[in-house]
Amino acid sequence: MIYPERLVELFDELAELPESDPRRARVRDTLVTEHLPVAERIARRFAGRRGMAKEDLVQVATVGLINAVDRFDVSRGSDFLSFAVPTMMGEVRHHVRDTARLVRMPRRLTELHLSVVRAGTDLTQRLGRTPRPSEIAAHLNIGEDEVCEGLEVGNAFYSVSLDQALSGSTTGLALTDTLGVEDADLTRVDDRETLLPLIKDLSERERLILGLRFVDNMTQSQIAQRVGVSQVHISRLLTRALERLRWGLATTPGDHPKARGEIVHASA
Structure with a gap:
């Protein structure tokens, strides 16, 4: 388009x-x-x-x-x-x-969390120690699994910085250092499949220039000598072809990442 x-x-x-x-x-x-x-x-x-x-x-x-x-x-x-x-x-x-x-929890889980916390506080004062899950379950007349669920829900009410050092780490390793990275090769597969029909709509000369620039990594001056036109004309053709591809990706149905305008620019 x-x-x-x-x-x-x-x-x-x-x-x-x-x-x-x-x-x-x-x-x-x-x-x-x-x-x-x-x-x-x-x-x-x-x-x-x-x-x-x-x-x-x-x-x-x-x-x-x-x-x-x-x-x-x-x-x-x-x-x-x-x-x-x-x-x-x-x-x-x-x-x-x-x-x-932050994550919005269902009301049932929120109320369960509050009940477990209150029961834990009451039993701690009564027993003089931290109560076991079975004791909290008996106090609330619920199952131990529900008690564990109520305790785990508490983690959803707090956020942790990715820059926070991992517990037990002696080298200052942060949580962000353990995260994976996006596989660029998978993105390129989607990019190629989306771009192919758009490239086919370009003229033969535009396809040739794009191939020389981004596949063969030739400069605009080298392409101009190869095609037999001025470098200025090559620059205009590249700009026009890339503009068409950007517009096609931005208006094609679907949610393609190149709608962000990340198609590479022609450089001298």
Whole structure:
């Protein structure tokens, strides 16, 4: 799916209109409205995480979109999506980080936890020692499994920093040091499958230039000599091809990671 030329023209028009021109607001609103599907797509990636509602995330992503439209500088020659998508992702990530709450437990488990804690306190005072689970179970007339469940629920009410040193570690090893990493190879498989039909829609020359640049790792100058055109023309063709791929990934149904605008840029 090709990035609409009319949107490129609208950005050029917006850049030329003075702040006092009443047409500026209409052009700006049109650009925001046309890119709302990208904001909604980004919001879907985070919906449901830690109780995040999709409607709230769409609003946050839209704020990022508006900021991107206002701050986009057409004179720099880059396409809008490569600038706007990271801006929207940043807004959503900040919102999730600042407003996400700890795990919400069902009321039954919350009440069970409070009952077990109170019973443990009462029995400790009465017995002069920490009560066994069987004694708490008898006191509350419940099973020992429920007592253990109520005690374990208490761990859900507290968060632990990933930078906290592991218990018993003598080398300062932190919890974050024990976490695994994302397998980039698995992501690349999905990337290739999603990009293939989009690449096939490009012209033969665009496919050739992309292959020389990102498969053979040739510079733009080397590609220009190989193809027989100027380096400036190669730069324009690369920018145009990457713009089409970004737009296609951002508007293709599904939740592909490259909707974040992470397709590589052509470099000299």
